[in-house]
Amino acid sequence: MTPRSLAVVVLTGALCTVAFTGCSSMTSHAAVKAEKDRHAAPDFTLKDATGKAVKLSDYHGKVVLLNFWATWCGPCKIEIPWFIDFQQSFKDREFAVLGVSLDDDGWKAVKPYVDEHKINYRVVVGTEELSQLYGGIDALPTTFIIDRSGRIAMKHEGLVSKGEYQNEILDLLNGKTLQKSAAVPRGVPAFFWTK
Amino acid sequence: MLLFLAASLLSFGQNNVLSVASAPKVTAKAGSTVEAKLTLELRSGYHCNSDKPSDDYLIPLKLTWAPGVLEAGEIVYPKPQMEKYTFSEKPLSVYTGDFEIVTRFKAPSSAPAGLAMLTAKLRYQACTDRMCLPPKTVEVSLPVEIVK
Numbered sequence: 001m002t003p004r005s006l007a008v009v010v011l012t013g014a015l016c017t018v019a020f021t022g023c024s025s026m027t028s029h030a031a032v033k034a035e036k037d038r039h040a041a042p043d044f045t046l047k048d049a050t051g052k053a054v055k056l057s058d059y060h061g062k063v064v065l066l067n068f069w070a071t072w073c074g075p076c077k078i079e080i081p082w083f084i085d086f087q088q089s090f091k092d093r094e095f096a097v098l099g100v101s102l103d104d105d106g107w108k109a110v111k112p113y114v115d116e117h118k119i120n121y122r123v124v125v126g127t128e129e130l131s132q133l134y135g136g137i138d139a140l141p142t143t144f145i146i147d148r149s150g151r152i153a154m155k156h157e158g159l160v161s162k163g164e165y166q167n168e169i170l171d172l173l174n175g176k177t178l179q180k181s182a183a184v185p186r187g188v189p190a191f192f193w194t195k
Numbered sequence: 196m197l198l199f200l201a202a203s204l205l206s207f208g209q210n211n212v213l214s215v216a217s218a219p220k221v222t223a224k225a226g227s228t229v230e231a232k233l234t235l236e237l238r239s240g241y242h243c244n245s246d247k248p249s250d251d252y253l254i255p256l257k258l259t260w261a262p263g264v265l266e267a268g269e270i271v272y273p274k275p276q277m278e279k280y281t282f283s284e285k286p287l288s289v290y291t292g293d294f295e296i297v298t299r300f301k302a303p304s305s306a307p308a309g310l311a312m313l314t315a316k317l318r319y320q321a322c323t324d325r326m327c328l329p330p331k332t333v334e335v336s337l338p339v340e341i342v343k
Contacts, residue, residue: 072327072330074280074287075282075322075325075327077282078282139326139328140326158323158325158326
């Protein structure tokens, strides 16, 4: 083997190794559900810490990360800085994070936590009824990724990676977007909305 | 296999992951003190916070006896384990597997002889390495016989 061919073999091997390890160390890309498999996210209205009503259907046209969490849930606390980051990074791209705390003590427990951790997205205190609407939230964190049409594109029970969330959010943000004028709020018959 | 295990752990979320063995009858002489031991078993893969969790936000394991023929005194929780989990920066004070809680009771001199049942509420909050179950309160019973 000539020095030149040896160099080619070594270089090729190195490139293959970099390519392989690079790919294997990446977070696997979990695709969101196909549109035909998505179901409408149940609408709800709850109040945030300031007493202002938060209605899920008001987010129609946006991609929403709906996170059920609690202050006593360790794995939830890992995710919160990620969500703060997503809220900051994607806020100008029709994206929002909405936190639903399932703390029994309500705002007494949640407000200090929100303040202490400088949570930059809206948080509401959930109810048992809301939990049931979403199929019964048995484990925390439970997170729903909701598409621009208000349909559940992904559900995660338990801690997943930041990369996985990010891929799903970007899938939806980069996907086919509804024209705002064409976005029909849930509960409004289409013929009322058609100009 | 790992997927199956993960799925199993999540499906257990529907159930109670902490079981309390039926407590054997405690016999107490009126006017004396007596100890009762509760044996608990936490499902594999789960932990619950100890009676003194590492963080103010965490929910402690707590046993509370209802008033009855015996007067509940000191409750002795086991020594916790300090375990590090992927979601915690520092080790957490937890219980895993099998453990016991001992309660010291006083039988008043006026306690009527005979059989009775004491009840308590055990509150706990369990997690795995990647998810947590809501806090749960289970009722515990302790058969008691008072002798003169």
